[in-house]
Amino acid sequence: MAENNKLSDSELMLKVAGYDSKALEQLYDRYSPILYTLINRILNDKKIAEEVLSDVFVIIWKKIDQFEFKTNNVYTWLVTIARNKAINTLKRKKLNMAPKEDDEKYDDETILPKLSTLITPLNLEQILNNGDKVKETINSLTEAQRYVLELSYYEGLNENEIAKKLKIPLPTVKSKLLLALGILQQKLETEEVKNG
Amino acid sequence: MDNKKKIELLKLSAIGCINEDDQATLNSLMLEDENFPWNELGEFQNLAALIPSSLVIETPNWELKDKVARKLYNLRDEIKSQQKQKTTVEQPVETSDQLINESGEAISIEDSGLELTSADDIELPVEEKISNESVVEGEVELPQTNVKHSVDRELIERTTKDYIDSHFEKEIKSTQKNIKKSLLLSLILFVISLLLIVFMFFKFSGDLDSKQEEINVLKKRLGISHLQSSNKSINLI
Numbered sequence: 001m002a003e004n005n006k007l008s009d010s011e012l013m014l015k016v017a018g019y020d021s022k023a024l025e026q027l028y029d030r031y032s033p034i035l036y037t038l039i040n041r042i043l044n045d046k047k048i049a050e051e052v053l054s055d056v057f058v059i060i061w062k063k064i065d066q067f068e069f070k071t072n073n074v075y076t077w078l079v080t081i082a083r084n085k086a087i088n089t090l091k092r093k094k095l096n097m098a099p100k101e102d103d104e105k106y107d108d109e110t111i112l113p114k115l116s117t118l119i120t121p122l123n124l125e126q127i128l129n130n131g132d133k134v135k136e137t138i139n140s141l142t143e144a145q146r147y148v149l150e151l152s153y154y155e156g157l158n159e160n161e162i163a164k165k166l167k168i169p170l171p172t173v174k175s176k177l178l179l180a181l182g183i184l185q186q187k188l189e190t191e192e193v194k195n196g
Numbered sequence: 197m198d199n200k201k202k203i204e205l206l207k208l209s210a211i212g213c214i215n216e217d218d219q220a221t222l223n224s225l226m227l228e229d230e231n232f233p234w235n236e237l238g239e240f241q242n243l244a245a246l247i248p249s250s251l252v253i254e255t256p257n258w259e260l261k262d263k264v265a266r267k268l269y270n271l272r273d274e275i276k277s278q279q280k281q282k283t284t285v286e287q288p289v290e291t292s293d294q295l296i297n298e299s300g301e302a303i304s305i306e307d308s309g310l311e312l313t314s315a316d317d318i319e320l321p322v323e324e325k326i327s328n329e330s331v332v333e334g335e336v337e338l339p340q341t342n343v344k345h346s347v348d349r350e351l352i353e354r355t356t357k358d359y360i361d362s363h364f365e366k367e368i369k370s371t372q373k374n375i376k377k378s379l380l381l382s383l384i385l386f387v388i389s390l391l392l393i394v395f396m397f398f399k400f401s402g403d404l405d406s407k408q409e410e411i412n413v414l415k416k417r418l419g420i421s422h423l424q425s426s427n428k429s430i431n432l433i
Contacts, residue, residue, distance in 0.1 A: 021268070028261060036256040038248035050256055054264045061268060071238075076245040083248075087212065114226070119238030127249045135250035152213035153247055159208065160215050174208075181207050185243055 009074035009124065017064045028057060030124060035082040042086040042154050043093075052089050056082050059107055066112055073115060075122040080113035087156030137187040145180040148173060197225070203236050210240035 004012060004026035012030075015023030035056060040049035059081060067077055088110060127134075138146060151157045151165065159177070163170045205222045208214040214222065225232055 021265075025261070028264065032260070033253045033255045034248060037251045037254050040254065041248070041251055050260050050263070053256055054260060054267055057264045058267050058271065062271070073238075073242070076242050079245040079248060080241070083212065113241070114223075115241055116234045116238030118234040119241055122242055122245070127246060128253065131249040131251075131253070134246050138247070138250050149211070149247075152211050153244065156212060158213050158215045162213070174204075177211065177213060178204065178207055181211060181240065181243065184246075185239070188243065188246060 010069070010072040010121070013064070013067055013072075013074055014069070016060070017067070017069075019061075024057070024061060027060070031078050034124070034128065035078060038079065038082050039086040042083070042090055042156075048089065048093075049086075052086050053082070056085050059085065059111060062104070063107065063112055066108070068115060068117070071115065071117065071119050071121065073119045073121045075124050075127065076115060076119065077113060080115070081111055083153070084111045084113065090156060134188060137184055140187070141180050141183060145176050145183075148176045149180045152177060197221075199231075199233065202229075203233055206233065206237045207240050210237065210244045212244070 004015070004023055007015070007023075007026070009027075009030070012023050012027050016027060032053060036049060036053050039052045039056075040046060043049050043052065056078075060078070067074075138149070141149065148162060148166075151162050152159075157165065159170060159173050163173045166173070202222075202225060205214065205218055205225075209219060209222050
C-alpha cells in the first residue's frame, strides 16, 4: 500500500489493468473525494451518490482495458465516467426508471468517455490545489452564462432542453455556452492550473 | 463541414450538451475526417473535467470502501455462474483413433478395415451443410470466450482474495495491537494492586504489632497494680 502511494496515476492504472486490488484501493483513496463531490453535486443525495461512486469503481475495474494508456489522462477519464454515470442516474431518477442493471454494451456506449487521441494528461494534485482559481473563473462569468453551463454540466441537459427550460431561442443557448467555454479556456489555459 | 462548425460541435460534446443528432454527426467525423481537430477536442474535454475542482471537496463515508470491495466480490460470483453456464455448452468431445467392436473391445481404425473418407468428400444435403458450417463456427468461437472468461475469473478471484486477505491482515494487526495494549494495561494494574497489597500488609501488620505491645504494656500495668492492691489488703489484715 505504501509502495502504491508513491506511484503516479498512470503507473497505478497499469497495476489496476493487471487486476491489482491494492492499486485500485489506492486509486480509490486518491480519486474518491473529487468523484464523490461531483456525483453528489449532480444527484444532491448522499446515499445515491455513494451507490453511484461504487458503481463507478466497478466500471473502472471491468473496463480498465478501454483506458487509453498512450495518452494516460487518468483524471479526465475518471471524472468523465463519474459525471456520465451520475447524469445517467439522474435522468433515470427523473423518469422514475429503475437503475440500469449491469449492461456492458450500455456502459460502453453511454458511460465510458471517448477521449481525444491527442489529449494531454492532467495532474490531480495540481488541479485540486488550483480549485479556487477555477471557482474564481466560473464566478467571473455572467449569471446567465454560469446558469447555462451548470444546467449542461451538472444537470445533463442538452442545448434543446436548456432552450425549452429557459424559454429562450436555441442559438442564444449555444452562444452563451460557447462564450462561457471560451472564457474558461482563455483564463484556465495556463499550464499552472493543469499541470503545474 | 467547416472547421468552425466542427469545433462548435466538439465543444458542446465535451461539456455534455450536445443533442443526439449532432453527437452522431460528430462520431462519424471522428471516424472519417482526416483533419478532425483532435487537439481541440482534448483541450475542451480537459477543460470540462476541471469544472468539478471548483466545488468544495467532500470525502465519502469510510464504509463505502468496503462496499466497493463487496461489489467486486459479487462480480466474481457473477462471472463464476456465467462460467458454469458456458462450460455446460463447451464440454469438449473426446476423440479417439480407436473404435469399439461388438464385444466391447477397443480396436484401432486401421484394424477395423474401415476406409476413412474426408468430410469434404461426403455429399450432404444443403441444409445439413449449412447447419454443419454454423456448428463449426460455433466451435471456433467458444474456446476464445472460454479463455477470456477463465482468465477474468482467475484474475478476479485472485484480486478479491488479495483484497480480503489485506483486510483480514489489517483486522488481525489491529486486534493484535489491542490485545498487546490491554495486556500491558492489565500487567500494570496487576503490579499496582500487588504493591498496594504488600503496602497494606506491612502497614497493618506494623499496626498490629504496636497494638499488641500496647496491650502487653497495659496488661503488665494491670498485673502490677493488682499485686500492689493485694499487698495492701494483706498488710491491713
